[in-house]
Amino acid sequence: MIQRIQSVYLFLAALCMLGFIFMPTIIYTAGVAPHIEGAISGVNNIDTPYYIFLVLEILIALLSFATIFKFKDLKQQARLCKINILLCFALIGTILGVWLTRRSDGATPTLWVVLAFLAVIFLFLALKGINKDRELLAESNRLR
Numbered sequence: 001m002i003q004r005i006q007s008v009y010l011f012l013a014a015l016c017m018l019g020f021i022f023m024p025t026i027i028y029t030a031g032v033a034p035h036i037e038g039a040i041s042g043v044n045n046i047d048t049p050y051y052i053f054l055v056l057e058i059l060i061a062l063l064s065f066a067t068i069f070k071f072k073d074l075k076q077q078a079r080l081c082k083i084n085i086l087l088c089f090a091l092i093g094t095i096l097g098v099w100l101t102r103r104s105d106g107a108t109p110t111l112w113v114v115l116a117f118l119a120v121i122f123l124f125l126a127l128k129g130i131n132k133d134r135e136l137l138a139e140s141n142r143l144r
Contacts, residue, residue: 006077006129007068013084013122014064016115021057023112025050025095030106056091060084060119067126074134081127088120 024036037050063084070077095116099109 004071004129004133006126006133007071009122009126009129010064010068010081013119013126014061014068016119016122017057017061017064020112020115020119021054021061023115024110025053025113026098026102026107027110028102028106029108030104036110052094053091056087056094060087060091063087064119064123074130074137078127078130078134081123081130085120085123085127088116088123092116092120 027036063080067077067080067084070080092113095109095113099107
């Protein structure tokens with residue numbers, strides 16, 4: 001049974017990223033044929049940075065799952081959670097960079113980009129739960 005809330009938050013962050021892999025990221029409306037590209041659908045184009053999207057999304061999801069099972073070492077779990085938050089910000093920055101550089105092509109981010117922001121929120125909540133557990137453990141050690 002899961003008794004620690006940060007495990008649930010880490011699982012939800014991983015689910016957000018796994019879902020984000022299959023969702024469209026950017027819509028191109030200019031040109032003859034408007035099209036949608038995401039981490040998987042955009043990998044067909046060599047000149048686009050969608051490989052970075054795919055690698056970051058898979059890495060964030062795997063790191064979230066791996067962090068769940070590091071519950072015995074809270075310090076390492078907090079460190080992995082912080083690294084995961086940085087990777088999420090790198091993903092959001094990459095999406096923002098692609099959008100800004102391709103705005104002239106009619107590029108607009110889709111609503112599914114919200115999943116990346118949700119993952120960041122879940123990771124922050126997990127980090128808060130980890131820190132609460134660390135404080136509780138320090139208090140119990142002080143009482144001994």
